[in-house]
Amino acid sequence: MARRVVVTGIGLICAVGHTSTEVWRNIIAGKSGVAKITCFDTTNFACQIAAEIQGFDPLKFIEKKEIKKMGRFIHLAMAAADEAMKMSALQVTPEIATRVGVHIGSGVGGFDVIEREHEQLLKGGPRKISPFFIPAAIVNLAAGHVSIRYGAKGPNEATATACTTSAHAIGDAYKIIQRCDADVMIAGGSEAAITPMGVGGFAAMRALSTRNDDPAKASRPWDSERDGFVIGEGAGILVLEDLEFARRRGAQILSEIIGYGMSADAYHITQPAEDGEGGWRVMTNAIKDAKLTPADIDYVNAHGTSTPIGDVLETKAIKRTFGADTKIAVSSTKSMTGHLLGGAGGLEAGITILALRDQILPPTINLCVPDPECDLDYVPNVARKAPLNVALSNSFGFGGTNGSLIFKRWTE
Numbered sequence: 001m002a003r004r005v006v007v008t009g010i011g012l013i014c015a016v017g018h019t020s021t022e023v024w025r026n027i028i029a030g031k032s033g034v035a036k037i038t039c040f041d042t043t044n045f046a047c048q049i050a051a052e053i054q055g056f057d058p059l060k061f062i063e064k065k066e067i068k069k070m071g072r073f074i075h076l077a078m079a080a081a082d083e084a085m086k087m088s089a090l091q092v093t094p095e096i097a098t099r100v101g102v103h104i105g106s107g108v109g110g111f112d113v114i115e116r117e118h119e120q121l122l123k124g125g126p127r128k129i130s131p132f133f134i135p136a137a138i139v140n141l142a143a144g145h146v147s148i149r150y151g152a153k154g155p156n157e158a159t160a161t162a163c164t165t166s167a168h169a170i171g172d173a174y175k176i177i178q179r180c181d182a183d184v185m186i187a188g189g190s191e192a193a194i195t196p197m198g199v200g201g202f203a204a205m206r207a208l209s210t211r212n213d214d215p216a217k218a219s220r221p222w223d224s225e226r227d228g229f230v231i232g233e234g235a236g237i238l239v240l241e242d243l244e245f246a247r248r249r250g251a252q253i254l255s256e257i258i259g260y261g262m263s264a265d266a267y268h269i270t271q272p273a274e275d276g277e278g279g280w281r282v283m284t285n286a287i288k289d290a291k292l293t294p295a296d297i298d299y300v301n302a303h304g305t306s307t308p309i310g311d312v313l314e315t316k317a318i319k320r321t322f323g324a325d326t327k328i329a330v331s332s333t334k335s336m337t338g339h340l341l342g343g344a345g346g347l348e349a350g351i352t353i354l355a356l357r358d359q360i361l362p363p364t365i366n367l368c369v370p371d372p373e374c375d376l377d378y379v380p381n382v383a384r385k386a387p388l389n390v391a392l393s394n395s396f397g398f399g400g401t402n403g404s405l406i407f408k409r410w411t412e
Helices: 020-028 072-088 111-124 133-137 141-150 162-178 196-204 243-248 274-289 308-322 341-358
Strands: 005-013 100-105 184-191 234-242 255-264 299-301 329-331 390-397 401-409
Touching: 005 020, 005 072, 005 162, 005 243, 005 341, 020 341, 072 141, 072 184, 072 234, 072 341, 100 141, 100 162, 111 133, 111 196, 133 141, 141 184, 162 184, 162 234, 162 255, 162 341, 162 390, 162 401, 184 341, 234 243, 234 341, 255 274, 255 341, 274 308, 274 390, 274 401, 299 341, 308 390, 341 390, 341 401
Parallel strands: 100 184, 299 329, 299 390
Antiparallel strands: 005 234, 005 255, 184 234, 255 401, 390 401
């Protein structure tokens, strides 16, 4: 029998908060974190808005001499891991170090570092490139630094599957514990792609909202006036443990992870498969893995990016999974946090767990003029109380890569 896996720590940071408590408070209040970009000059950019984290000080988590050795995505991962580990009260002693692993991914890694060092190259030639350029930028160094910080000597991995990255990282970490390759995994994702190339690149694809005159209302999943997603930054990290290991050390358990599904659309580099076929299969796979039926799921934290095509196809996938007349509650917290790309699944997994804990459905804000093709219960604009036992969180990424996680409310 596969081992049961529980969540004992959550670390969240994004535009609406620097901790899981602050993030959750602002999510249920329906607060938008989207505003004008301040970290670079957007004068010539079609998109001038993003969900930036304001007032973040990496010195609270990282020694000054180490900061320049890390890209911002690593800074954010370290902050989220710090909160998650403190919440879990786990001490990685030499006796358990080889049984504690890390699986933290990023969709694009250190865009900020790449752009900065390229500028140095152009200005002064190759001798001006920092010796820390590569380790500050590559995707697996978030996991690497977290492993070093806590002395975690078990499995050490990094996923890079676009916007499904941290859902895959958490799901794979869950399976690592289930098959006894570790007792604890620090898992999730981080992203910091609000840079000239990051914003400019997505804008060139016409993927981003250009509602520059009203940023707080730009991310509007399932609304007929949506015009693209809003890029966000942040991290979401969970501490996962084997249930018996957690019980032996007297850990406070927040939730149980009970299902994980994967699928590929095999259709297009950026567009989901027609009729949401890949989304339907990934949710079905997760429900099967959890040994449940669709009727057992109480809430879906949707991918819900606010793109014209993606929102319709996810709606179709949910209807195919739960029934054409389903009354299941669905919401997109990206309406407030923006889209964290590779960090989205970790952030939203944490939010989903908090929804189960507090029995509150987070809202989809800015849903004012519903799209006729998007006709589910999206918890419009205002959070509401509801009995919640099991919830599913979706992540879909470029290249047609999909992941779904299922969490269960913890009761002894």
